[in-house]
Amino acid sequence: MAETIRHYNSKGWSPATSTNYSFRDQDGVIWVSRSGVDKSLFEAEDFITVNNEGLSIGQYEGIKPSAETLIHCVLYELFPDTKVILHSHSVYPVLMSALMDHELIFKGYEVQKGFAGEITHEKDVCVPIFDNTQDMTEFKETLKFQVSRICHHSFVMRKHGAYAWGKDLFEAKRHLETLDYLCQCEWMLKNHSDL
């Protein structure tokens, strides 16, 4: 997983020290990337354990987890099958979220099948956009309240980035890369067809 994080960094998905990642182990314990690490240097040791309120626990007490840890915690609560959560600042979801109001709608792309359960390009895929906020407690409530809008294991925060998750690293990666690819195609097509 640390390898995936460094790979995404090399693609420019975690500029500066931004973005964050987590997994839930076989005992149900949540491990979150600690705050402020240069993701090009991320190591397995940079994951720390947190409780459901997003506070570091056990041997890691006192070490600061990522500022967005509470988002990870509430996603594990709302989607119990989730084992891995990835977050990216890649530009295309950010740009699309600056352009669109409430959601991203993808139509007719073969790659839509990258989302679990999708078996045809003929069914539209809809991913919600939430406004960005620094108040994680407030955002936790927003997610709980609007959970029914999340149908494809992912959402976008406006001018911030994409979250995607899955039942293992393999599926979480597939969902994040699918969302990023679809955002790239839509962005480029929108730039064109608006002409």
Place this chain on the structure above:
Amino acid sequence: MAETIRHYNSKGWSPATSTNYSFRDQDGVIWVSRSGVDKSLFEAEDFITVNNEGLSIGQYEGIKPSAETLIHCVLYELFPDTKVILHSHSVYPVLMSALMDHELIFKGYEVQKGFAGEITHEKDVCVPIFDNTQDMTEFKETLKFQVSRICHHSFVMRKHGAYAWGKDLFEAKRHLETLDYLCQCEWMLKNHSDL
């Protein structure tokens, strides 16, 4: 060939677990990439043998080949000299296929000579676009019926991706990279000259 597949993945040509690849060995047996493999981790062992109906055979019976295996089978039938078939989801053919109706026409690019038999930039190159479908049996018939439209060892499926092939890996790569390059140039020029 596995190396080529991983290389194309690193270029973003196979987002999520998408795309598929095949070759025909000296005994005429078709080997296709199995379904659902993360292409960044693709190994030679991920190729499995299939019969002309696209079903896995021999020691691989029961392992699921790529969902698009039937496309590979019919291409080997229609173009008997073909030994290697490559498929890509790189964005430029996808974008061009969203923009154009039935075909891509390339004019005056030196790189058109990348297609076997082309010896000048002065002759237009025309690559067909087929509508995307999940029904492989239907698409097999479409290809057979419209085979005369395919003059440059390649075609594009709408909002899906590019197929290209050749008498060996070297030629198949040359055709796929030629098509991708021409799509990139045309996309960028179209974005401009429409203004």
Place this chain on the structure above:
Amino acid sequence: MAETIRHYNSKGWSPATSTNYSFRDQDGVIWVSRSGVDKSLFEAEDFITVNNEGLSIGQYEGIKPSAETLIHCVLYELFPDTKVILHSHSVYPVLMSALMDHELIFKGYEVQKGFAGEITHEKDVCVPIFDNTQDMTEFKETLKFQVSRICHHSFVMRKHGAYAWGKDLFEAKRHLETLDYLCQCEWMLKNHSDL
């Protein structure tokens, strides 16, 4: 640091032999990259010591430091906590500086928090643009005179490139990558929303 320089080169941030870099060691001595090195081959040995007037000193006397050494010297003087200064010719700051008059304003991006001291996306970030010049003595005076415009450890020279710095390599990288990312997003959004 040499590794960072080679990495930025691989991203296309130092075309030809361009750009320059420096650090100030624990004794307060300034080390600047020497002139004309291909940054893909940059080694630690390519740093040479200079005095506050930008002239090479000590064992390096006579070796030509980067033509922009005086900029580094005056930045260390104006911002005493600075230990590392990075310079990039990446295209997005260059393009934005060709488009905008006096400054770049970033609004509502999460990544704005990459600048030291920024804790919310809700506060605008403003980075000054200075006209390019070959007269380093003149530009040194411009910087001194307009130092109050520099609030985020960085500025852009028009159609030239970005400068960013920090109290260590880690922070300097974070500032440069933050500025580049924000310029990329703004450039792409501006291209769109002007339509």
Place this chain on the structure above:
Amino acid sequence: MAETIRHYNSKGWSPATSTNYSFRDQDGVIWVSRSGVDKSLFEAEDFITVNNEGLSIGQYEGIKPSAETLIHCVLYELFPDTKVILHSHSVYPVLMSALMDHELIFKGYEVQKGFAGEITHEKDVCVPIFDNTQDMTEFKETLKFQVSRICHHSFVMRKHGAYAWGKDLFEAKRHLETLDYLCQCEWMLKNHSDL
């Protein structure tokens, strides 16, 4: 030099098997890349010796040099200090040559100083565009006749690619990368400012 060729391939500057390269050794003998090599696999052994008419000589007699060998030969004749010639199909010079009539003009970019002899961004740089042709003997005459238009060790062939050269590999690289960077910036700015 083989390393540079493989590096440019990884940047997408030699799609398919295209582009070609040469150098002139201390005895004045011209070595040109042989025809049809996948540039991702290029080795020092893929250079062969040719005479001034572009025919392979010595131990390499009978091996086909690049189709554009005659261009290299005439450039060595017209610019006697030249030791290395590089050719690229990178998209930005190709796109700019599709857009502009006779020449590319660059104004006010710091990176213009990447061309030998340029010491300020304030002097315009002008690089000629020649129409593409498959007739190398004809093009050789065009180059001889219009040699005075070539002032910056480089030119562009329309919808084909860029040629750049220098007194060593270091300078030839600097000229090619300078031209590519300036074409990228101009292309992106033109896309914008035409709006």
